[in-house]
Amino acid sequence: MSLARSAATKINWTKLTTALQMKQETTSALLAFRKRFDETQRQLAQLEEHKTEVDFAHYRSVLKNKAVVDKLEAAVKAVKIVPYDLAGQVKVIDAFEAKAMEKAKQTADQVEADLVDLRDALKNIEAARPAEQLTMDDVAKVFPEFEKEVLEAIQKGEWYTPGYDEKFGSLSVL
DSSP states (O other), X not given: OXXXXXXXXXXXXXXXXXXXXXXXXXXXXXXHHHHHHHHHHHHHHHHHHSOOOOOHHHHHHHOSOHHHHHHHHHHHHHOOOOOOOOHHHHHHHHHHHHHHHHHHHHHHHHXXXXXXXXXXHHHHHHHSOOGGGOOHHHHHHHOHHHHHHHHHHHHHTXXXXXXXXXXXXXXXXX
């Protein structure tokens, strides 16, 4: 059994697609790859079952022109199967895998940083006082410009908040 076949049989496809919580497009691409791989494995198994030897003696007995059979036999014997060098393709795949792993690590680090920020924000929200308990002094501490705007409006005698009617509707009776 080749190395690729033995490695492929060790892959737990169900765990790979569920436990890693991949995006939908990644999962579908992985499942499509698995389907192509299984189909190729099935075709390879079928081809390996077929007999590949040609019975030239049978053809010599059937055909009148023995020279044609001799030429074909010589041509078949002259065929040398040359192994295909996959080193270049393996290097490309390894480079792609390295980039994918690096990107996955960066994504994982970013997600961890986001989770820390979200946990801190959640702690702040849980520890915050309800809005009903806030005073103007509390708001002024956080937003000092708000206090300045309110004081300016009071000095000018403005008791209207811009945008209030558009957002909440007018309650004045005309």
